[in-house]
Amino acid sequence: MQEQAQTVLFLCTGNSCRSVISEATFNHLAPAGLKAISAGSHPAGQLHPRAVSLLASKGISTEGYFSKSWNDLPVTPDVVVTVCGSAAGETCPAYLGPVTRTHWGVDDPGHVVGTEEEIDTAFERTYGIIRARIEAFLALPLAGLANDKAALKAELDKIGRITT
Template sequence: MRVLFMCTANSCRSILSEAMFNHIAPESFVAVSAGSFPKGQVSPRSLTTLTRAGISIEGLSSKGNDAFESNPPDIVITVCDKAAGEACPVYFGPALKAHWGLKDPSEVPGDEATVDAAFDATLAQIEKRCRAFLELPIATLARDELKRELDRIGKL
């Protein structure tokens, strides 16, 4: 199963989600990420947060939706508030879509410790949701049941 985590800039929340999902998921799952308006670079604080958590940052990059045109995902999960109202591109066709809104930790004001805490809290929230997703009996769920479960997880 191929899961696309999508955000506007693809520099923070979608990158954290891709890395966390791949860190804990079995080999039959793979996560990728993209942005509707990619920044072109991953937030350095995202990379630092992942490294501090012992999660690989190898291969992470900020890219647009077109990177997946020839190999569309099975599931598209938007992870930022701005992307929630955007329509998923047509080429995603039958991909199941869900929204797991997360506040942008890079917009948290404060000193280094405060911003680090915001990134750590965001990563912990992503881990909680990814683990809940991976615990689902996906093989036995009908498409509408899976959609309902993904939407429920987005509210955790």
């Protein structure tokens, strides 16, 4: 990628759980020059309390994070990653800008119904998938892919198939 800071937008519908877990985890792991933001097409207006607790348990700060609309982005992202899952016929919003787009679908743990243990397990699984994908993203030779958008997209699409 270029010398300037690169911004990755994690996008879903509510911007309260998966996209925020992605944003916070990415920013926790990323080197200088890479930054994540998150947004939703129909923001919930608040972060999911279990997502905040999960991130805190991993030592990842959520200070300054909030549920926001994609209409309020502070910058135009370089890469957009949709994280909507297929459960309950969920439809991902389509970001319409001149950016590299990829889909890393993961089901929303905020919609899991069950025992406390089952819900916690769903959140841990979601975090594990997201973290593995982010680690794979950060391991890419980004400088080498900077001038080959098709190759970058192909690599990002492969990462979206990582399940653990």
